[in-house]
Structures are given as C-alpha cells and as structure tokens.
Amino acid sequence: MDRLIYTAASGAKHILEQQATTSNNLANLNTTGFRAQFDTFRAVPVQSEGLPTRAFVVDNTTGADFSAGPLQVTGRDLDVAIKGKGWIAVQNADGTESYTRNGSLQLSPNGILQTASGQTVAGEGGPITIPPDVTVAVGADGTISTLSTTTTPAAPTVLGRIKLVNPNEADLVRGDDGLFRLKDGSSAQSDPAVTVAGGALEGSNVSAVDSMVNMISLARSFETQMSLLKNAENNATKATQILALT
Numbered sequence: 127m128d129r130l131i132y133t134a135a136s137g138a139k140h141i142l143e144q145q146a147t148t149s150n151n152l153a154n155l156n157t158t159g160f161r162a163q164f165d166t167f168r169a170v171p172v173q174s175e176g177l178p179t180r181a182f183v184v185d186n187t188t189g190a191d192f193s194a195g196p197l198q199v200t201g202r203d204l205d206v207a208i209k210g211k212g213w214i215a216v217q218n219a220d221g222t223e224s225y226t227r228n229g230s231l232q233l234s235p236n237g238i239l240q241t242a243s244g245q246t247v248a249g250e251g252g253p254i255t256i257p258p259d260v261t262v263a264v265g266a267d268g269t270i271s272t273l274s275t276t277t278t279p280a281a282p283t284v285l286g287r288i289k290l291v292n293p294n295e296a297d298l299v300r301g302d303d304g305l306f307r308l309k310d311g312s313s314a315q316s317d318p319a320v321t322v323a324g325g326a327l328e329g330s331n332v333s334a335v336d337s338m339v340n341m342i343s344l345a346r347s348f349e350t351q352m353s354l355l356k357n358a359e360n361n362a363t364k365a366t367q368i369l370a371l372t
Contacts, residue, residue, distance in 0.1 A: 130354060130355075130357070130358040130361075131355060131358045133354075134351045134352075134354035134355045134358065135351075135355065136183045137183050137347075137351045138348055138351035138352065138355075139183075140165075140167055140183045141344050141347050141348045141351065142348070143165060144165050144340075144344050145341065145344050145345075145348075147163050147164065147165050147188065148337050148340050148341050148344065149341075150163060151163060151332045151337050152332065152334065152337050152338075152341075154330055154332060155330055155332050155334055155337075156329075156330060157228075157330050158227075158228045158229070158230050158242075158327050158328065158329065158330070159195065159208075159226060159227030159228035159229065159327070159328050159329075159330070160195070160227075160228075160304075160330035160331070160332060161190045161191055161192060161227070161300070161306075161331060162190065162191040162330070162331055162332045162333075163188055163189070163190055163191075163300070164188070164189050164190070164191060165188055165189075166188075166189060167183050167184060168183075168184050169183060169184075170183075170184050188300075190298075190300055190306075191331055192295045193331050194210065194328065194331065195227075195328045195329040195330050195331040196328070196329045197209075197323065197326050197327070197328055197329075198326060198327050198328070198329050199325060199326045200325060200326060200327055201325045202325060203261060203262040203263065203264075203324075203325070204230075204231040204232060204233070204239075204262060204264075205229060205230055205231070205324070205325055205326060205327050206229035206231065206264050206268075206288070206322045206323065206324055206326070206327075207229050207322060207323045207326040207327050207328040208227055208229065208290070208320065208321075208322055208328060209266075209321045209322060209323050210320075210321070211292050211320070212290050212291065212292045212317065212319075212320030212321075213225035213226065213227060213290070213291050213292065213293070213306065213314075213320075214226050214227065214228075214229060214241075214247065214288060214289075214290065215247075215248035215288075215289040215290070215291050215313075215314070216241055216245040216246060216247055216248055216305070217245060217246040217247075217248050217253070218245065222307070222311065222313075223248060223307070223313040223314070224245065224301065224303075224305035224306065224307050225291060225293075225298070225305065225306045225307065225314070226241060226245075226304075226305050226306070227328055228241060228242065228243075228327075228328075229322065229326075229327055229328065230242040230327055231247060233256055234246075236255070237255045237256050237257060237258065238253050238254070238255050238256075239253070239254040239255070239256060239270070239288075243303075245305075247288055247289075248288070248289040249270075249286040249287060249288060249289060250286065250287045250288075250289050250316055251286055251287075252286075254270055254285055254286040254288070255285070256270070256272060256285060257272070259274060259275050259276050260272035260273060260274055260275060260283075261273045261275060263282075263324065264288075264322060264324035264325075265324070266321045266322060266323070266324075267287065267290075267318065267321060267322075268287050268288035268289075268290045268320075268321075268322055269284060269286075269287045269288075270284070270285045270286050270287065270288065271283060271284045271285065272285060288322070289316050290316060290317060290320035290321075290322065291314035291315065291316060291317055291320065292314075292317040292319065292320050293308060293314040297309055297310075
C-alpha cells in the first residue's frame with residue numbers, strides 16, 4: 127500500500143486536533159480570564175528504503191497564549207482583575223495550589239472568599255473570611271478591607287491579602303479544570319509587584335476573527351489531505367488494472 131496514505135492520514139488527524147483546539151477557544155470567547163490554547167507540531171521524516179521524501183506530523187505540545195485580555199469595568203465589590211502579569215492563587219481540594227486570572231469572586235455560605243467555580247482563594251495568611259453586614263473593598267495590592275454597614279462611624283478593617291503570584295510562564299501547565307499549575311507541583315511565591323484593579327474583570331484573550339480565519343484555513347488543509355488520500359486510491363486502482371493486463 128502506498129505510504130502516501132499514512133502520511134496524509136497523519137496530517138488529517140492532527141488537523142482535526144487543531145480544529146478541536148480552535149473550537150474550544152471560540153467556546154470560551156466570553157470566559158473571564160481565559161487564555162487561548164494553541165497546538166504546535168513538527169514534521170518527522172519517514173525513515174525507509176530510499177530517500178526520506180515523506181514526513182509524519184507529530185503533536186509537539188499544546189501551549190497557551192499568555193497575552194492579557196481586555197479589562198471590563200463591572201463595579202461589583204468582589205470583582206478583581208490582574209493588571210499586567212500575574213495570577214490569583216487558589217487552593218484545591220487536595221491542598222495544592224492552582225492559578226487563575228478569573229477574578230469573579232464570591233462568598234461561601236460560611237463567608238470564605240472563593241472563585242466563581244468554588245475554589246478557595248489563597249490568602250497570604252490562609253483563607254480569607256468576610257463577616258456579614260459589611261461592604262468589601264479590594265486594594266491595588268490585593269488587600270481585602272471591609273466597612274461595617276451597621277456601625278456609624280465605620281472604621282475600615284483589613285481582613286487579609288489575596289496571594290498574588292507571577293511565576294515563569296514556561297513553568298505553567300493548564301489542567302483539565304482550566305486552572306494553571308507549576309509543572310513540578312510546587313507553590314509559587316507571592317510577588318508584591320503584581321497589582322489588581324477592583325470592580326473590574328479581565329475578558330478572554332481569544333480573538334474571534336483570528337479563530338474563524340484559522341478554522342477556514344484548517345478546513346482547507348483537511349480537504350488537501352483528503353485529496354491526497356483519494357489520489358493514492360486512484361493510483362492503486364490504476365496500478366491494479368495495469369497489473370491485471372500482464
């Protein structure tokens with residue numbers, strides 16, 4: 127069987143993987159703090175008899191675009207957006223740390239500061255608990271302070287500081303839950319240089335136009351691979367007809 131079938135099928139398979147990644151990016155166009163994914167591939171020459179004139183496509187890695195998304199002012203007390211580089215640290219159920227740019231925070235029934243998906247926000251001194259009947263303010267350095275709504279005059283009370291980190295992006299890996307973690311499983315150190323904007327959220331950094339153009343380009347590439355498979359089939363059919371005459 128012509129080896130062209132294997133090389134064309136290899137290319138078609140990885141084009142479908144790229145289509146899935148691009149579709150996932152488009153599905154998260156409105157996801158707060160989402161980082162676009164991208165696939166990288168490399169060509170590996172097929173080592174066989176004769177010259178290595180053909181190559182397989184090999185999936186090298188799935189990476190992330192760490193460029194910042196647009197800031198959207200919401201005016202909500204518990205919304206925070208990272209300004210520039212940096213991440214919000216959250217605690218997983220197993221005690222490890224993950225990192226997110228989604229600053230749409232909420233309170234648990236016990237008043238513990240959490241992300242919208244239910245992870246506890248890591249504070250520099252442990253989880254941050256907010257009492258009832260207060261208004262919340264988030265400082266540029268991640269400090270959480272409150273003012274009582276039942277006491278007059280109300281004095282501000284500092285409850286803690288959100289753990290803000292800025293690890294090397296090359297050391298981060300995205301988990302199945304969409305959160306990022308350090309590859310070695312350790313916890314990043316707090317970075318005082320990371321700042322946040324209160325009452326705002328960071329939008330997804332996915333470009334709808336670029337993703338749609340990429341989808342069209344991938345569809346055309348897939349059609350090319352299918353044409354190669356059809357040519358291989360036609361070649362095999364013609365060769366069989368010629369051999370049948372001898």
